[in-house]
Amino acid sequence: MTTHANHPYHLVEKSPWPLTASLGALLMVSGLAKWFHLFDPSLFIIGLVSTMISSYQWWRDIARESTLQGLHTIKVMAGLRWGMILFIVSEILFFFSFFWAFFHSSLTATFDLGGIWPPCGILTFNPFQVPLLNTAILLASGVSVTWAHHATLEKTYTESNQGLLLTIILGIYFTAIQAMEYSEASFSIADSVYGSTFFVATGFHGLHVIIGTTFLSVCLFRTYKAHFSSNHHFGLEAAIWYWHFVDVVWLFLFVSIYWWGSCIL
Numbered sequence: 001m002t003t004h005a006n007h008p009y010h011l012v013e014k015s016p017w018p019l020t021a022s023l024g025a026l027l028m029v030s031g032l033a034k035w036f037h038l039f040d041p042s043l044f045i046i047g048l049v050s051t052m053i054s055s056y057q058w059w060r061d062i063a064r065e066s067t068l069q070g071l072h073t074i075k076v077m078a079g080l081r082w083g084m085i086l087f088i089v090s091e092i093l094f095f096f097s098f099f100w101a102f103f104h105s106s107l108t109a110t111f112d113l114g115g116i117w118p119p120c121g122i123l124t125f126n127p128f129q130v131p132l133l134n135t136a137i138l139l140a141s142g143v144s145v146t147w148a149h150h151a152t153l154e155k156t157y158t159e160s161n162q163g164l165l166l167t168i169i170l171g172i173y174f175t176a177i178q179a180m181e182y183s184e185a186s187f188s189i190a191d192s193v194y195g196s197t198f199f200v201a202t203g204f205h206g207l208h209v210i211i212g213t214t215f216l217s218v219c220l221f222r223t224y225k226a227h228f229s230s231n232h233h234f235g236l237e238a239a240i241w242y243w244h245f246v247d248v249v250w251l252f253l254f255v256s257i258y259w260w261g262s263c264i265l
Helices: 017-038 042-068 074-107 130-153 157-183 192-224 234-262
Strands: none
Touching: 017 042, 042 192, 042 234, 074 192, 074 234, 130 157, 130 234, 157 192, 192 234
């Protein structure tokens, strides 16, 4: 029997990480429900830790396959690109449902909401204060991550590290400011449909910022370890695509929820 592959594709080895990551996600969702109803976050923490461990191990194996074993050929990378594109499309549809709920409620404000939008009793954020600052931070991070990409293409890896580090710092800064904004909000997720749509939409975006920051942190580590070259750096490319998606979603959130949604209709 020969071990030579007669195809350009990569057939992955058996791995436990998809199963353990799925179980971790199940524990996280169940733990959230338990946390909300019983005020006990223990199950959620167990699910979060198990998901993080599985993600680390899974990411490590993929890095080994692509960098050390040379299994990610041009054909394999093309498939990975299409996979990432379809994943981002699914994320766009995910956020589309939140925008649909927001516009459906705001354009047809019912009697229960006082017939106006924002609903009676809701004191909204000034869009030209903290939200505008967060917009500037994310736009600046989009510039720095593009700088890191072009530096990789031009084989100036020191500049690539600097661009990624700056982007990560801006992502952490954005998350800290959003946490401060939440702590100072005059309304909660339980305050009518406005509170629900606001915190669900901006909260999930904040979660995506944290995930994107983690993604870029892994890429910074791999860039430091010389895992990427000018023509073989799809891991970095995928992280940059994801970060630009996060930037664009925030622009829609800022314009629709913070700016337009704060006006009395």
